[in-house]
Amino acid sequence: MHLKEDPIFTRSRKGKKAYTIQEEKVFSSLYDKYREEIEQYIRRDEINLPELSEPDVIRHFIRLSNMNYNVDLGFYPLGSCTMKYNPKINEFVSSLEGFRALHPSQPDNTVQGALRIMYELALYLAEISGMDAVTLEPAAGAQGELTGIKIIKKYHEKNGEKRKYILVPDSAHGTNPASTTLAGYVAKTIKSNKMGMIDVDELAKHLNEDVAGLMVTNPNTLGIFERDIKQIAEMVHSVGGLMYMDGANLNAILGYIRPGDIGFDVLHFNLHKTFSTPHGGGGPGSGPVGVKAFLKEFLPGYEVELENGVYKRKPHGKWSIGKMLAFLGHFSVMVRAYTYIRMVGKEHLREIAENAVINANYLKKLIKDAGYEVPYDSIPMHEFVASGESIKKKYGIKTLDIAKRILDYGFHAPTVYFPLIVHEALMIEPTETEAKETLEAFAEAMKQILKEARENPEILKKAPHRTPTGRLDDVYAVKNLKVKYEEEQ
Numbered sequence: 415m416h417l418k419e420d421p422i423f424t425r426s427r428k429g430k431k432a433y434t435i436q437e438e439k440v441f442s443s444l445y446d447k448y449r450e451e452i453e454q455y456i457r458r459d460e461i462n463l464p465e466l467s468e469p470d471v472i473r474h475f476i477r478l479s480n481m482n483y484n485v486d487l488g489f490y491p492l493g494s495c496t497m498k499y500n501p502k503i504n505e506f507v508s509s510l511e512g513f514r515a516l517h518p519s520q521p522d523n524t525v526q527g528a529l530r531i532m533y534e535l536a537l538y539l540a541e542i543s544g545m546d547a548v549t550l551e552p553a554a555g556a557q558g559e560l561t562g563i564k565i566i567k568k569y570h571e572k573n574g575e576k577r578k579y580i581l582v583p584d585s586a587h588g589t590n591p592a593s594t595t596l597a598g599y600v601a602k603t604i605k606s607n608k609m610g611m612i613d614v615d616e617l618a619k620h621l622n623e624d625v626a627g628l629m630v631t632n633p634n635t636l637g638i639f640e641r642d643i644k645q646i647a648e649m650v651h652s653v654g655g656l657m658y659m660d661g662a663n664l665n666a667i668l669g670y671i672r673p674g675d676i677g678f679d680v681l682h683f684n685l686h687k688t689f690s691t692p693h694g695g696g697g698p699g700s701g702p703v704g705v706k707a708f709l710k711e712f713l714p715g716y717e718v719e720l721e722n723g724v725y726k727r728k729p730h731g732k733w734s735i736g737k738m739l740a741f742l743g744h745f746s747v748m749v750r751a752y753t754y755i756r757m758v759g760k761e762h763l764r765e766i767a768e769n770a771v772i773n774a775n776y777l778k779k780l781i782k783d784a785g786y787e788v789p790y791d792s793i794p795m796h797e798f799v800a801s802g803e804s805i806k807k808k809y810g811i812k813t814l815d816i817a818k819r820i821l822d823y824g825f826h827a828p829t830v831y832f833p834l835i836v837h838e839a840l841m842i843e844p845t846e847t848e849a850k851e852t853l854e855a856f857a858e859a860m861k862q863i864l865k866e867a868r869e870n871p872e873i874l875k876k877a878p879h880r881t882p883t884g885r886l887d888d889v890y891a892v893k894n895l896k897v898k899y900e901e902e903q
């Protein structure tokens with residue numbers, strides 16, 4: 415289906431309106447009363463928004479949405495991203511008037527329900543992770559990392575120490591070294607061993623009094639659980655370093671392992687991954703940070719407290735790292751996560767991990783049977799990484815071609831070319847919300863693609879063929895942004 419859709423500005427016609435208010439002077443009595451205060455805030459310049467009718471606006475956005483792929487439309491096996499189905503009850507609860515129409519500056523006594531949600535969610539997350547205190551403030555996972563690393567830094571500063579390095583395994587998400595650098599540390603890479611886990615001997619070589627901490631994703635981005643983690647934590651602690659856990663993959667261990675019980679001092683959650691919330695297109699997210707009791711005083715922003723049945727916001731004290739975000743964080747994502755946890759229920763949370771792991775293992779078997787290689791081939795947790803390296807050698811087909819062709823079969827592509835330690839990587843995470851039939855249909859499509867690579871490679875090199883736009887030169891597109899539709903020559 416080829417749809418023509420120009421930017422909404424090109425449809426603007428002078429005088430068109432999406433709504434009309436008959437009584438133009440509704441606010442006039444208030445206006446008269448506060449004229450002076452109000453006038454200083456009145457905009458003097460034209461705002462230059464497009465002028466359109468309601469059908470113009472609705473149809474524009476519905477047409478755009480029809481050109482897009484989304485998790486309500488089909489399977490989204492994007493490794494590391496945990497693109498699980500988002501139950502509609504989350505949307506219902508988070509859009510209730512009493513939540514949606516709040517302002518964060520309202521006095522505490524007018525927002526007791528919202529504060530209660532935040533208070534209880536922080537308690538649930540602490541219980542789930544084995545941490546002692548949780549801040550809900552960070553905007554997403556990467557900002558949670560920055561928050562956590564700043565907490566580690568402040569802790570060392572309070573102890574009068576100036577440490578230089580944060581150690582990061584080579585299987586880490588790119589945000590880990592980035593957050594480390596932004597917080598003022600040097601990120602040092604630790605090589606993985608043949609099993610795809612942190613190499614303990616390699617780690618030992620890098621450990622000294624200049625190490626502020628180790629940042630680990632567990633299970634890591636290969637989907638492999640770091641089995642030596644307790645020993646690793648002891649090693650890092652023995653030189654005075656702290657253990658940071660990137661909790662983006664928490665859905666793999668939920669209800670089975672608590673990071674706080676296996677040696678971690680700080681971790682961030684990705685509420686928008688582990689506890690649902692749609693997050694394709696870059697947001698919104700929420701990246702709460704949990705810490706052990708000895709780090710509580712460094713938490714950012716506010717804490718919600720319960721005193722004599724009343725919920726109150728209380729700023730953290732003098733050792734707080736300060737504020738990371740305006741107000742209290744992304745509240746609507748917190749409501750979704752809260753709803754998800756309450757809906758699944760305490761007794762059943764671990765079934766999330768069970769289904770995530772069994773789905774990944776089943777799909778890995780199907781993908782291997784379909785003819786794809788899986789280099790770090792131990793039992794994966796919630797995701798696995800296949801490699802298109804031998805396919806590239808044999809047929810001249812790149813992993814990118816496979817990823818583009820899978821779109822023609824009605825699926826979103828897996829994550830490609832990440833993690834960097836696997837060549838021609840195809841990183842696949844089915845998540846716990848997908849049915850067996852869906853996994854089988856996806857594997858069947860991957861099998862067909864391999865057949866095409868053998869018999870008709872040209873079709874792959876020019877894929878996709880059935881999407882609203884064909885293969886784009888993404889580097890050119892980034893450098894020469896052109897949003898207006900033009901007929902293809």
Ligand SMILES: *Cc1c(COP(=O)(O)O)cnc(C)c1O
Pocket residue numbers: 494495554555556557587589590631635660662663684699701
């Ligand atoms: C998604 C992810 C992040 C970053 O989280 P955002 O919410 O996208 O900022 C960090 N680490 C891992 C392992 C991730 O999968």
